[in-house]
Amino acid sequence: MRVLGLEEIKEYLRVDSNEDDTLIQLFAEYAREEIEDATGVKFNENGNSETYNIAMLIIIADRYENRASTDVDFKPNNILSCIYTRLRAGVVNE
Numbered sequence: 001m002r003v004l005g006l007e008e009i010k011e012y013l014r015v016d017s018n019e020d021d022t023l024i025q026l027f028a029e030y031a032r033e034e035i036e037d038a039t040g041v042k043f044n045e046n047g048n049s050e051t052y053n054i055a056m057l058i059i060i061a062d063r064y065e066n067r068a069s070t071d072v073d074f075k076p077n078n079i080l081s082c083i084y085t086r087l088r089a090g091v092v093n094e
Contacts, residue, residue, distance in 0.1 A: 001044070001047030001049060002047045002048070002053070003044075003045065003046070003047055003048060004028070004048075004053050004057070006021060006024065006025060006028075009024055009028060009056075009057065009060055010024060012057050012060075012061065013060070013061060013064055020064075023064070023067070024060065024064065027059070027060045027063045027064055028056065028060055030059070030060075030063060031055070031056040031060050031063075032056065034059050035052065035059070035084075035087065038076070038084050039088045041087045041088070049087075051086055051091075054083060055080060055083045055084070055087065058077075058083070059074065059080070062074065
C-alpha cells in the first residue's frame with residue numbers, strides 16, 4: 001500500500017512542467033474527498049490500496065482534463081462506479 005505522490009500523478013496525466021502543481025494537488029485533495037463521500041473509505045496517509053489510488057487517478061484526470069468546463073459537477077463513469085463498489089465492499093487490490 002502506498003500514497004500517490006505528485007510526480008506519479010503528473011506522470012499519469014502526462015504533465016512535464018511544474019506550473020500546474022498547485023492545481024493538481026488541489027484535484028488530489030478533491031479526489032480524496034469525493035472517494036470518502038461516495039464510499040465512506042477514508043484516505044490513509046500511510047498508504048492506500050491500488051484500487052483507491054486508481055480511483056484517485058481517474059478523478060484527478062477527469063477534473064484536470066475538464067478544468068475549463070463550466071460543468072463543475074463530477075459524474076462518476078461506469079468504471080469508477082465499479083471501483084466505488086469494490087471500495088465500499090472492502091474488495092481491494094493491495
